[in-house]
Amino acid sequence: AQTVTQSQPEMSVQEAETVTLSCTYDTSESDYYLFWYKQPPSRQMILVIRQEAYKQQNATENRFSVNFQKAAKSFSLKISDSQLGDAAMYFCAYRSNYQLIWGAGTKLIIKP
Amino acid sequence: KAGVTQTPRYLIKTRGQQVTLSCSPISGHRSVSWYQQTPGQGLQFLFEYFSETQRNKGNFPGRFSGRQFSNSRSEMNVSTLELGDSALYLCASSPNGQGWADTQYFGPGTRLTVL
Numbered sequence: 244a245q246t247v248t249q250s251q252p253e254m255s256v257q258e259a260e261t262v263t264l265s266c267t268y269d270t271s272e273s274d275y276y277l278f279w280y281k282q283p284p285s286r287q288m289i290l291v292i293r294q295e296a297y298k299q300q301n302a303t304e305n306r307f308s309v310n311f312q313k314a315a316k317s318f319s320l321k322i323s324d325s326q327l328g329d330a331a332m333y334f335c336a337y338r339s340n341y342q343l344i345w346g347a348g349t350k351l352i353i354k355p
Numbered sequence: 356k357a358g359v360t361q362t363p364r365y366l367i368k369t370r371g372q373q374v375t376l377s378c379s380p381i382s383g384h385r386s387v388s389w390y391q392q393t394p395g396q397g398l399q400f401l402f403e404y405f406s407e408t409q410r411n412k413g414n415f416p417g418r419f420s421g422r423q424f425s426n427s428r429s430e431m432n433v434s435t436l437e438l439g440d441s442a443l444y445l446c447a448s449s450p451n452g453q454g455w456a457d458t459q460y461f462g463p464g465t466r467l468t469v470l
Contacts, residue, residue: 278458288445288461334398341411342388343447343459345398 245270247337249346256325257354263310264320264349266335273297276338277318279309282348283331291333294318327353356382359448359462367468373434376465380427380448387429388459389421392443401444404429433467441469 246269256262268277279291294302294311301309306323322329330353335346360379368374380387389401400413404423421431427448433440443466447459 276458280461285463286443286466287463288447290458290460293458338457338459341386341403341405342400342413343390343398344400347397 245272245337245339245344247335247344247346249333249335249349251349252347253350253352255352255354256322258327259324261321261323262325262351264322264333264335264351266318266320266346268316268318268335268337270316270337270339272339277309277311278336278338278343279307279318279320280334280336281329281331282334283328288334292320322351325353327355329353359446359460361444361446361462361465363465364463365466365468367470368436369470370436370438372436373432374436374467375430375432376444376446376467378429378431378446378448378462380429380446381460384448384450384460385427386449386451386457387423387427388447388449389429389431390445390447391415392445392464393441398445401431436469438469440467442467 248267275296277294280288282288292304292307308321310319332348334348336343362377386405388403392398402412402421407423418434423429443464445464446462449457449459
């Protein structure tokens with residue numbers, strides 16, 4: 244069975260600096276998608292970025308980028324130029340068999 | 356394009372009652388999934404529907420059920436409510452419902468409180 248692990252319950256970063264959130268997963272599948280979602284205090288789950296496992300190139304969306312290491316089963320999220328609006332819970336998720344398997348989440352605090 | 360909508364947004368029920376939550380997917384999306392989010396258990400998959408058929412179900416008791424209509428709207432029902440059913444229930448839709456190559460977009464959730 245697939246599992247997703249986020250080992251950092253909470254991270255903090257100074258506004259305008261860069262922070263990296265960690266995620267590891269376990270799977271025996273060769274083709275899959277990985278996602279990062281953010282959940283601000285409003286509770287709406289918002290897609291941040293997604294990575295297709297068969298693509299070696301790391302995905303990038305503006306200030307958000309991933310470091311995808313397929314062999315190591317690692318999928319970290321880098322947020323550059325952190326902004327106050329980035330404060331939220333960040334969840335890493337693995338797409339499998341019509342469902343998302345979630346990590347426990349990392350609470351990101353932005354210090355002004 | 357309008358996003359995923361869920362109604363109601365907040366609900367308070369008492370133990371033993373039943374509840375029905377509704378989800379309208381993004382126009383054109385045919386797959387709808389439901390998740391339960393609690394502080395203790397995190398995010399857990401309930402079930403997924405595509406073209407009115409349940410294709411996958413999580414590890415929840417039979418008190419949790421769902422259905423999908425021909426217009427892709429979905430409902431989930433919880434019967435004989437227990438205190439532990441208090442949670443945020445999230446609905447997500449995706450375009451094609453492909454098993455591994457589909458992005459899910461979420462609604463704002465329904466906050467259920469069981470007293």
